[in-house]
Amino acid sequence: MIDLRSDTVTRPTQAMRRAMAEAEVGDDVFGEDPTVRELEEETAALLGAQAALYVPSGHMANQLGLYVSTRSGDEVWAHEHHHLIGDEQGASAVLSRVQPRCFSEGVVPSDAQLESWFAGARQGNVHRAEPSLLWLENTFTGRVVPLAEQRRVTGFAHRNGMRTHLDGARLWNAAAALDVAPARVAEGFDTVSVCFSKGLGAPVGSALAGDADTVLRARRGRKLLGAGMRQAGIIAAGALHALRHHRERIVADHERAELLAARIDELPGLSAAAATNMVLVDTPAGRAAEYVDAFADHGVAALGDGSRIRLVLHLDITDGDVAEAAQRISKAAAQL
């Protein structure tokens, strides 16, 4: 099976396993795991932040980002399709007890949208929740959010006393696609979450970056959630290896996504486009599940619902796999 469901399905490479086996470790709850510290320091430096905190998942990095910038009852402004809104089990309501106000067009809210949302709050309207956090995602379902657009809305947020968070689960892909340093993508955000287990191919973990005070509060929050990890250097070593050795190869995933999209786009009934490491395929109305089943029967695993299928390129997929996947998909599509 050529598994294109997600970039989370990768296996650690031999070199990564060796780094993990040989990692120096200590008790990280006492702040004594040198490998975790190294990972946190290198991550912070890459993102242009003072500090970073290693956490088990991107979900937790996001929830801690929310936790450190809001009070119960506050509003967080986000897109209705952000991971925070649709894919975190309602954790924002359970843990930080905030309420979302969602935009649904584009990858960032428009100026008009921001102005109108803020108008009520600015007038001291007692009915309105306090808008305290603006949330963006980059990449957003594979799409790169232009840095000028990010700056425009983070600037608005800061001028109006709001804080800002970037869900950068695939920030490495955004930086590679824009050919800029990761710190450029992180500019303008008070907190940034990044994943080591997606495009970079590490087995476990994410990080939350920000200023030293904010990250200290997040460290307390991580303990509150019961996620103080002891000799976590074993898994942090995999993340550190990925950070050092797998960022540069991400452009190859993007090129392979372009190739695969072009091949699928030629097939009758399907239209496909690449967005960084993803191929987004539109099927005839409502038939995504049928196509996903047919692809699976021919040895390609994908995810899809409604009329949209997602194929994701990653560390374990070679040029040969892409050619083979294109052939199998072509045969599957011909039968429908």
Ligand SMILES: *Cc1c(COP(=O)(O)O)cnc(C)c1O
């Ligand atoms: C995957 C993902 C997360 C969460 O990461 P997990 O490690 O799976 O919890 C958060 N945000 C975005 C945009 C993601 O794609």
